[in-house]
Amino acid sequence: MPKKLTSEFNQQTQPVRKHKVFNNWDIVTKGWYVACESSELKSGKVLSTYLNGQKLVLWRTKDGVACTDGFCPHMGVDLAIGKVVDEKLQCFFHHWQFDKGANCVHIPCGEEVPKNLKFNSYATEEKYGHIWVWPEAQTEEAVLDIPGLEGHELIYKADKAYERTCHYHITMINGIDPQHLRTVHNISIDMDIDIDETKSNHIEFTLNGKFPKATLQERMGKFLLGESYSYSMKYADGCLAALTMLRGAKLFNKYALPELKMLFAYSLVEEGKILVRPIFVNKKSKGIFAPFFNFFKLFMTKRFFKMLQGEDGMVYENIRFNTTAFLKLDAPVVKYISYLNRLEDSSWSRPSK
Numbered sequence: 347m348p349k350k351l352t353s354e355f356n357q358q359t360q361p362v363r364k365h366k367v368f369n370n371w372d373i374v375t376k377g378w379y380v381a382c383e384s385s386e387l388k389s390g391k392v393l394s395t396y397l398n399g400q401k402l403v404l405w406r407t408k409d410g411v412a413c414t415d416g417f418c419p420h421m422g423v424d425l426a427i428g429k430v431v432d433e434k435l436q437c438f439f440h441h442w443q444f445d446k447g448a449n450c451v452h453i454p455c456g457e458e459v460p461k462n463l464k465f466n467s468y469a470t471e472e473k474y475g476h477i478w479v480w481p482e483a484q485t486e487e488a489v490l491d492i493p494g495l496e497g498h499e500l501i502y503k504a505d506k507a508y509e510r511t512c513h514y515h516i517t518m519i520n521g522i523d524p525q526h527l528r529t530v531h532n533i534s535i536d537m538d539i540d541i542d543e544t545k546s547n548h549i550e551f552t553l554n555g556k557f558p559k560a561t562l563q564e565r566m567g568k569f570l571l572g573e574s575y576s577y578s579m580k581y582a583d584g585c586l587a588a589l590t591m592l593r594g595a596k597l598f599n600k601y602a603l604p605e606l607k608m609l610f611a612y613s614l615v616e617e618g619k620i621l622v623r624p625i626f627v628n629k630k631s632k633g634i635f636a637p638f639f640n641f642f643k644l645f646m647t648k649r650f651f652k653m654l655q656g657e658d659g660m661v662y663e664n665i666r667f668n669t670t671a672f673l674k675l676d677a678p679v680v681k682y683i684s685y686l687n688r689l690e691d692s693s694w695s696r697p698s699k
Contacts, residue, residue, distance in 0.1 A: 351618050352512070352666040363669045367584065368686040369513045371617045374398045374694040375686075377547075377583025378471065378478040378489045380611040380623050383504060387411065387477060392435065394426030397479060398614045398694050402468070404477065407433040411470040412446035413479050419450070419465040447483070466693075474502045474609060474625050481692035490582040492607050493550070493590060498629045501640045505624040505648060510662045514612035514620045515686060517662055518587050520654075521579035522551045522678040530658060539678055549685045550580040551678055552593075584686045585612050591650055604628065604639075606647040624651060 351371075353362045367373050379397055381404060387393045393404045394416060401416035403425045414435065416425055423439040430436070434443040434451060443452040448467035450459050469480040473489040480487070510517055520526070524539075542550040554576045576593035591606040611623040626647040631639035672680055 352664060355666065360666070360668070362666065365669070365683065366687045367515075367689050367691065368669075368683045369515050369667060371513060371614070372696040373691045374481060374614065375584040375689045376481060376485070376692045377585040377689075378480055378487070378611075379585060379613045381413065381470075381477045381479045384472055384475050384477055390430050392426055392428055392430060394424075398481070399616075399696070400481075400694055402479065403428075403435065404470070404479075405430045405435055407446055409446070411472060411477050413468040413470050414444065414448040415466045418442065419463070474500070474627055475504060476611070476623075476625070478611075481694045487547070487583075490548070490580070490586050490588055490609070492588045492609065492627055493578065493580055494605060495607065495627065495629060500627055501630045501644060502625055502627045503644050503648075505626065505651070507621055507623045509615060510620050510622060511618055512620070512662045512665050512667070514614075514622065515584065515683075516665060516667045517620070517622065518581065518610070518612070519679055519682065520658055521577075521587065521589055522553070522682060523676075524553060524555075524678075525675055526658070530661075541678070541681055543685070547689060548580065548582050549682065550578060551682075552576065552578040581682070581685070584689050586610070587612075591647075604643050606643065606650060608647050608651060626651070 353369075364370070367375060381395050381397055381402065382393060387404055387406060389406050391405065395402050395404065402413055403416050404411055404413045406412075412435070414425070417423065418425055418428075418437045418439065420437070420440060420442055423437055425435060425437060427438045428436050429438070431443060434445055436443045441454045442450055444464075445451050446467065448465045450463040453459050467483050469483060469485050471478045471480075471489050478489050522539075538554045540552040540554070542552070554574065574594065578590045578593060580588040580590075582588075587610040589608050589610070592603050593605055605628075607627050609625040609627060611625065613621050613623075615621050626644045628640070628643040628647070630636070631643075669683060
């Protein structure tokens with residue numbers, strides 16, 4: 347197949363509906379994006395990264411992590427070859443120094459620092475073992491708290507990041523598409539769907555249903571996990587998704603099972619390619635058996651994820667998603683797309699072609 351976006355094929359016979367934000371490669375919404383794992387940024391070192399088409403540099407200060415655009419505003423030298431001096435970023439070429447707000451604070455060659463000489467800095471937060479960047483200097487928003495884990499001490503483990511050749515808005519639909527549970531995973535569950543839109547830049551879908559008994563797989567699910575099945579997907583800023591599995595599940599319909607939780611953090615690599623970072627998260631258990639329970643919860647989360655990832659993955663390698671033939675069953679997807687199209691774009695977005 348020729349190398350181009352799938353949306354560019356069949357334009358005359360199958361035109362793709364365009365949206366303000368949804369499935370739009372030119373738009374980067376205001377939200378939290380993973381720059382790197384926390385362990386990758388050593389104290390006193392400069393780390394360069396590419397994120398959503400931006401070259402950025404990060405370094406640690408006593409107040410946290412600083413992040414700026416990746417090129418010196420003087421002559422455009424790559425700041426990644428600079429170093430940290432007294433918690434300031436020093437350019438390699440002329441030794442100009444910049445504080446965490448990207449303000450020039452020192453020029454060593456006797457020249458007075460011009461007023462308001464600065465460039466772009468970006469808000470950061472460390473959470474779930476990663477450094478997150480917001481595409482503006484300040485924000486009141488925090489990285490999403492996974493429902494049910496607020497205020498708890500956490501355990502977390504990052505799985506290997508992987509690429510997809512479709513927009514992440516499309517891969518995020520997977521969790522709110524109950525039809526594919528039947529067609530792909532052979533699980534026939536009649537779902538009730540609750541939608542929470544109490545916060546404008548978040549949306550949460552809770553899917554509840556009872557296991558039928560038509561197939562052996564369904565009877566096994568009912569035997570192991572109880573009469574009902576429930577899970578939820580919470581989305582933040584169109585670039586982060588939290589999945590909670592085994593809500594209210596009971597082993598043999600008797601023993602309460604821990605909920606399994608994970609995050610999907612998304613970013614753009616280039617037009618036609620995305621990066622997905624799965625992060626497994628849960629409450630930290632206490633007591634003598636805590637190491638076993640902590641391992642078990644993260645291990646089972648990974649096993650459930652790998653089972654679904656393997657069966658669904660082939661769909662996204664050549665999908666040409668359109669929004670012109672939805673059914674009543676697709677109401678959650680329609681709601682999700684409407685939510686995305688209300689989000690704000692950021693300074694990292696590209697001008698419309």
